[in-house]
Amino acid sequence: RAARNGEDGVRCYAPAMGQVFLRRFQLVTQFRHAIDSGQIEVHYQPKVALPGRQVVGAEALVRWWHPEYGRLDPDEFIPVVEATGLVDALTAFVLECALIKIRDWLDRGMRMSVAVNLSVRNLADESFPDRVADALQRHDIPPELLTLELTESSVMADRERSLPVLRRLHTMGVVLAVDDFGTGYSSLAYLRHLPVDEVKIDKSFVLGMGTDLSDLAVVRTIVELGHSLDLAVVAEGVEDDISRDQLVGMGCDVAQGYLLSRPLPEERFEAWLEARTKREIDARSETVLTL
Numbered sequence: 001r002a003a004r005n006g007e008d009g010v011r012c013y014a015p016a017m018g019q020v021f022l023r024r025f026q027l028v029t030q031f032r033h034a035i036d037s038g039q040i041e042v043h044y045q046p047k048v049a050l051p052g053r054q055v056v057g058a059e060a061l062v063r064w065w066h067p068e069y070g071r072l073d074p075d076e077f078i079p080v081v082e083a084t085g086l087v088d089a090l091t092a093f094v095l096e097c098a099l100i101k102i103r104d105w106l107d108r109g110m111r112m113s114v115a116v117n118l119s120v121r122n123l124a125d126e127s128f129p130d131r132v133a134d135a136l137q138r139h140d141i142p143p144e145l146l147t148l149e150l151t152e153s154s155v156m157a158d159r160e161r162s163l164p165v166l167r168r169l170h171t172m173g174v175v176l177a178v179d180d181f182g183t184g185y186s187s188l189a190y191l192r193h194l195p196v197d198e199v200k201i202d203k204s205f206v207l208g209m210g211t212d213l214s215d216l217a218v219v220r221t222i223v224e225l226g227h228s229l230d231l232a233v234v235a236e237g238v239e240d241d242i243s244r245d246q247l248v249g250m251g252c253d254v255a256q257g258y259l260l261s262r263p264l265p266e267e268r269f270e271a272w273l274e275a276r277t278k279r280e281i282d283a284r285s286e287t288v289l290t291l
């Protein structure tokens with residue numbers, strides 16, 4: 001709005017407002033270069049099957065190492081970039097990184113999936129499924145190892161366009177997940193009309209379930225609803241053993257959260273995986289010995 005008001009309008013704002021505007025403007029103009037010059041980094045956060053400990057995959061989450069502002073989290077720059085066509089380049093970049101990662105694991109005998117977050121623009125883009133299909137083929141990846149996460153509100157933003165895109169992706173065999181479920185538009189009834197395989201309980205409820213009975217009730221309801229619709233239920237924001245145990249008790253299928261690990265740069269994620277696998281093997285051989 002500051003821009004439309006012209007110079008006079010800008011003067012009406014507090015200096016801090018002008019700075020926020022300037023920063024957003026910079027983020028948009030610098031984003032393309034940021035992708036091309038390696039400032040955008042994909043981190044991976046593990047997802048573990050409950051009640052066991054098996055790592056089933058990871059979610060790809062981007063960070064921007066900005067030369068002036070330092071590390072920027074996606075909640076600051078994604079909404080800014082999402083308003084422009086630039087978010088298409090971001091999705092393409094993250095998808096490419098994710099598929100390279102899945103292929104690398106396959107080549108090392110590991111079958112794990114990676115989840116990529118989509119933007120509302122991808123869902124409205126009828127050529128998007130073909131580009132995903134091309135990318136899967138190029139990397140020789142079975143489609144079920146790729147998960148695409150979308151929010152209900154991004155589907156609702158343009159249902160007419162998104163539904164065919166989702167149906168196409170679903171038919172291809174890509175796993176579709178509804179992210180941040182329980183917030184925004186979320187309508188339990190509408191969920192069954194979406195061609196999706198997985199529902200992710202928003203972390204606000206999972207973070208609150210230890211202290212707030214209504215959060216606990218929401219989590220329980222989503223797990224039950226998800227299962228009644230034959231969906232896998234993932235809880236994000238699992239930070240402690242208590243909530244993990246509660247989720248196990250409810251029959252929640254997958255957990256993701258700081259309890260397991262924060263999102264990590266690729267090399268650190270690999271080190272985490274290796275250490276965990278080693279611990280598993282040690283634990284198992286100990287069991288064998290004591291038997």
Ligand code: C2E
Pocket residue numbers: 045060061062073074075078090091094117118119149179180203236237238239256257258259263
């Ligand atoms: P999201 O897809 O719901 O991702 C989960 C967010 O919860 C991540 O925040 C993750 O770091 C955080 N989280 C995970 N476990 C815990 C926990 O135990 N406690 C707490 N407090 N937080 C936890 P992050 O990485 O800052 O990402 C924020 C959002 O930015 C994502 O929410 C997603 O909507 C968006 N985003 C991230 N990467 C991409 C991308 O490549 N493309 C698009 N379009 N959006 C992205």
Ligand code: MG
Pocket residue numbers: 059117149179
């Ligand atoms: Mg997500």
Ligand code: MG
Pocket residue numbers: 179180181200202203236
């Ligand atoms: Mg989420």
Ligand code: MG
Pocket residue numbers: 180
């Ligand atoms: Mg989110």
